[in-house]
Amino acid sequence: MADTADTADGRMTSETFLAEVGTPNWSVVDGRARAVFATGTFATGLHFVALVGERAEAAGHHPDLELRYPEVVVSLVTHDVGGLTTKDVRLAQEISTVAAGLGIQARAAGASAVPPSPAET
Numbered sequence: 001m002a003d004t005a006d007t008a009d010g011r012m013t014s015e016t017f018l019a020e021v022g023t024p025n026w027s028v029v030d031g032r033a034r035a036v037f038a039t040g041t042f043a044t045g046l047h048f049v050a051l052v053g054e055r056a057e058a059a060g061h062h063p064d065l066e067l068r069y070p071e072v073v074v075s076l077v078t079h080d081v082g083g084l085t086t087k088d089v090r091l092a093q094e095i096s097t098v099a100a101g102l103g104i105q106a107r108a109a110g111a112s113a114v115p116p117s118p119a120e121t
């Protein structure tokens with residue numbers, strides 16, 4: 001694979017991340033990759049979270065996962081460089097593959113159907 005890093009520590013711009021990840025599921029918000037998957041039911045969301053957790057453990061890279069009804073919000077960043085890296089690209093691709101395998105659609109541009117909690121406002 002070509003070297004797609006934009007900085008010496010591996011951080012990439014949001015444009016590079018989105019081009020690399022190659023699915024429309026993801027957006028970049030405040031320096032983090034974000035996707036919202038419309039799981040429809042709580043049980044499907046729980047199952048999706050469990051499968052994503054297995055992939056994350058295997059990768060040694062871990063997303064923030066918000067299990068909501070009726071969606072799961074996924075957020076990714078590489079903590080030690082404070083930005084997005086190829087680790088985030090790979091895990092984002094895997095998460096999109098898991099979602100597709102379960103027939104779960106992503107919402108456009110990371111939009112949520114659920115109002116923010118008071119702590120976020």
Ligand SMILES: C[C@H](O)[C@H](O)[C@H]1CNC2=NC(N)=NC(=O)C2=N1
Pocket residue numbers: 060061062063064076077078079080081
């Ligand atoms: C040592 C270990 O690889 C690191 O602490 C990993 C673990 N999981 C991680 N997950 C995420 N999302 N970002 C990290 O920087 C990160 N670092």
